Amino acid sequence: FYFYSAPENFNEEMLRGKRVIVTGASSGIGEQMAYHLARMEAHLLLTARTEAKLQKVVERCLELGAASARYISGSMDSPSLPEQVLREAENTWGGLDMLILNHIGQSGFTYFSGDVGHVRKLLETNFVSYVALATAALPMLKESEGSIVVVSSIAGKIAGPFTAPYSATKFALDGFFSSLRQELIIDKVNVSITLCILGYINTESAVRAVSHVIPDTPAPKEECALEIIRAGVLRRRELHYPGSSVGTMLLLHSIAPELLDSIVRSSYRLENVQRT
Numbered sequence: 001f002y003f004y005s006a007p008e009n010f011n012e013e014m015l016r017g018k019r020v021i022v023t024g025a026s027s028g029i030g031e032q033m034a035y036h037l038a039r040m041e042a043h044l045l046l047t048a049r050t051e052a053k054l055q056k057v058v059e060r061c062l063e064l065g066a067a068s069a070r071y072i073s074g075s076m077d078s079p080s081l082p083e084q085v086l087r088e089a090e091n092t093w094g095g096l097d098m099l100i101l102n103h104i105g106q107s108g109f110t111y112f113s114g115d116v117g118h119v120r121k122l123l124e125t126n127f128v129s130y131v132a133l134a135t136a137a138l139p140m141l142k143e144s145e146g147s148i149v150v151v152s153s154i155a156g157k158i159a160g161p162f163t164a165p166y167s168a169t170k171f172a173l174d175g176f177f178s179s180l181r182q183e184l185i186i187d188k189v190n191v192s193i194t195l196c197i198l199g200y201i202n203t204e205s206a207v208r209a210v211s212h213v214i215p216d217t218p219a220p221k222e223e224c225a226l227e228i229i230r231a232g233v234l235r236r237r238e239l240h241y242p243g244s245s246v247g248t249m250l251l252l253h254s255i256a257p258e259l260l261d262s263i264v265r266s267s268y269r270l271e272n273v274q275r276t
């Protein structure tokens with residue numbers, strides 16, 4: 001317990017000069033994490049597919065005070081990209097303090113269409129690439145006693161309708177990284193793994209995908225991004241954000257799962273769900 005006890009208080013100076021990789025940093029929560037980390041004067045390596053967007057995010061990070069900022073563009077369904085990203089970190093920084101795994105491939109909010117190819121590809125992007133990135137990063141993280149932060153979803157703990165392939169990829173992350181965390185502890189390797197269980201957040205892509213079906217007000221991406229960084233730095237096992245809605249759903253799921261399922265179904269505007 002003593003060996004793994006985390007610092008209690010978060011202080012933005014804890015990130016000054018730290019070497020951080022953020023995936024999926026061209027938009028949404030990943031972009032906001034990059035801006036927070038830049039203000040905190042971290043060194044940043046950002047990834048996503050769209051080079052033009054990454055260039056703009058890197059420029060903004062430098063304006064905000066990042067110790068350094070660079071990017072690598074490419075799709076995480078390519079098996080060579082994870083190694084390439086970690087090689088870049090090793091060559092430019094000679095080490096790594098924090099790996100934030102955040103990217104996701106495109107998936108709709110609709111009935112499962114039967115497209116097994118889509119499930120396979122999404123597993124590659126949302127799950128296998130996370131495993132490959134963490135595997136390539138572990139030697140450097142062991143050296144620095146660093147942190148892996150895995151951005152997941154309430155859909156990776158409780159399966160609601162219209163997210164079958166996406167939800168499967170997020171459940172897989174919990175299985176893999178929660179098992180790996182146990183192994184690191186058994187081996188007395190001081191690398192923390194933080195699994196972030198997020199509810200509905202107001203990123204453009206999420207609002208576009210679900211606002212016609214889910215009437216709830218999404219939580220702010222800026223605050224969400226800061227909470228993810230804080231949980232990683234404090235070496236928390238899990239983050240639940242927003243705490244009230246995610247906490248309530250997890251509690252209800254553990255005591256009355258069928259009741260929760262029926263509440264979820266009845267809260268959706270089912271008539272607006274398009275079949276593909």
Ligand SMILES: NC(=O)C1=CN([C@@H]2O[C@H](COP(=O)(O)OP(=O)(O)OC[C@H]3O[C@@H](n4cnc5c(N)ncnc54)[C@H](OP(=O)(O)O)[C@@H]3O)[C@@H](O)[C@H]2O)C=CC1
Nearest residue numbers: 024026027028029048049050075076153198201203205206
């Ligand atoms: N927003 C929400 O309501 C919730 C979000 N989450 C989680 O938060 C994280 C961020 O979500 P959010 O910010 O909403 O997502 P966004 O869609 O805003 O961002 C996704 C990022 O991933 C990148 N990306 C997309 N496809 C690929 C690919 N094939 N290879 C590499 N990068 C790719 C995108 O950039 P580009 O297109 O340039 O590649 C972008 O930078 C995800 O892990 C998501 O599961 C969890 C629960 C709720």
Ligand SMILES: C[C@H](CCC(=O)O)[C@H]1CC[C@H]2[C@@H]3C(=O)C[C@@H]4C[C@H](O)CC[C@]4(C)[C@H]3CC[C@]12C
Nearest residue numbers: 153154155163199200205206209210214216245
């Ligand atoms: C509605 C869900 C939770 C209940 C609530 O009202 O709080 C949302 C919680 C997680 C969301 C999904 C998610 O994890 C991100 C996906 C991102 C994609 O770009 C499309 C949308 C999501 C499937 C999103 C949909 C709403 C939630 C299931």
